[in-house]
Amino acid sequence: MSSKLDLPTLTSITSTDVLLWLTRCADSFEAWSALNGDKTIKPETQILVAGLKMEHAEASAWWNENRETLKKIVLWDDFAAKVKDRFVPSNWRLDALAAFYAVKHAAGVDFQTYVSDLQKARNALVSAGTGYTISDSIVKNHVLFGAHPILSLRVRGTSSFSTLYGTMKLDALINLMATTWASLIAENIVRISTTHTTGQSRPTPTAHNSSTQSTASTASSSSARYPLPDLSYAEKEALRASGGCFHCRKTPSSPNWKQHNARNCPGDSAAGIAPRATRPLLPHQVAGIIVGDVEIPETPGAFVIDGPDSSDSDYDSDHDFD
Structure with a gap:
């Protein structure tokens, strides 16, 4: 009786997690073969099973969009290379x-x-x-x-x-x-x-x-309003070093990257990350501020100033030193 093949799920697409996931998948295939009389699993089956384990929203979308092409790959290493090309930056x-x-x-x-x-x-x-x-x-x-x-x-x-x-x-x-x-x-x-x-x-x-x-x-308030888990110290430093964004977690080497930081992040709809919103200010908060040569009067209504809110320090690589 053959033992069950149990692959890890891919729930995070950071470079570290993707590389570890690929390594653990390869080890799982090797372990299965050792436990089943040195039987082997066809690469096509390895790729299909691994694709079904890509549960992160962006990874799952990539698999669904390219599944027919990916299932035609005949070597696991070639599939792993495709995954790295998509989710692992060249300077990983x-x-x-x-x-x-x-x-x-x-x-x-x-x-x-x-x-x-x-x-x-x-x-x-x-x-x-x-x-x-x-x-x-x-x-x-x-x-x-x-x-x-x-x-x-x-x-x-x-x-x-x-x-x-x-x-x-x-x-x-x-x-x-x-x-x-x-x-x-x-x-x-x-x-x-x-x-x-x-x-x-x-x-x-x-x-x-x-x-x-x-x-x-x-921290509790932050987790309640933000869809992604908080960054670890190591992840923040890696993003800071690569010039990435603390809000959407992308870097200049990510697909479709547009220059920005956490203050003006366009978001990532595929990952459920909304763009950074503008913040309304009441008249008493801006009265007396001089913009150019004009002083804002104390008039009714609210003003909208495009910029950081009180949570910017959570995501902006210029200001986050936790």
């Missing part, structure tokens, strides 16, 4: 490298989440080739020095740590830091946010910070 290696080095252990985020984000960013570079591969020693240094400063200092101050660090394995360091992190939490020296334990998206400051409630409220 540099973007993925920037995303790796941008991962930091933000305040309010659990240590294991930080490590998971780092490993995910590293995995995106597995197929990047010479010059982009991240070794264990590089990851080890990043885990130690990119961690919460109190955690990093506590571990580095451990007896004989400096002597052992040179030959210490990555997993051993992670285990040591995880244990130390648990101790810091138990001692109430650091605290993690209960609303941000699954990723670095919008890390809520620790309870020692008096702005915790207002920050959490802002």
Whole structure:
């Protein structure tokens, strides 16, 4: 009896997620063959099953529009190349490298989440080739020095740590830091946010910070009015580095890109992202403002000024420094 072929779903079309999805699909085909007496799945079937797993709105639309052509492809690698051409920018290696080095252990985020984000960013570079591969020693240094400063200092101050660090394995360091992190939490020296334990998206400051409630409220309000999940720190840095838009998440290398930023984003109807709206202002908010040589009088009615609202700092790469 053959075992079931279970492919991962594609629910995000960031370069990292698309590349990881393609890799996991290929591994799933290999695992299925190993579990079924070295039987193989025809490439045409591999492509069809993978296409049905493309559940992100834009990816699903692309598959539906091109399914007849894509199903005629006779090699999985050729299909993977088509997916990369459509969803992975030509400079994805540099973007993925920037995303790796941008991962930091933000305040309010659990240590294991930080490590998971780092490993995910590293995995995106597995197929990047010479010059982009991240070794264990590089990851080890990043885990130690990119961690919460109190955690990093506590571990580095451990007896004989400096002597052992040179030959210490990555997993051993992670285990040591995880244990130390648990101790810091138990001692109430650091605290993690209960609303941000699954990723670095919008890390809520620790309870020692008096702005915790207002920050959490802002994050909740933002998620209620915006269709996409919040960007992680690494994703923001990658977008910032590529000159992309924090609102629609596109970059200059995306199809049909038009120069813009989050303040004047035209949106993306395929992904359900509305264009940025103008903001009405009441007379008392603009009275006395001089435009050119003319001063706006205090007259009834509302004025519309094209520009940022209070949420611009959430998406504008010029102003977002969370």
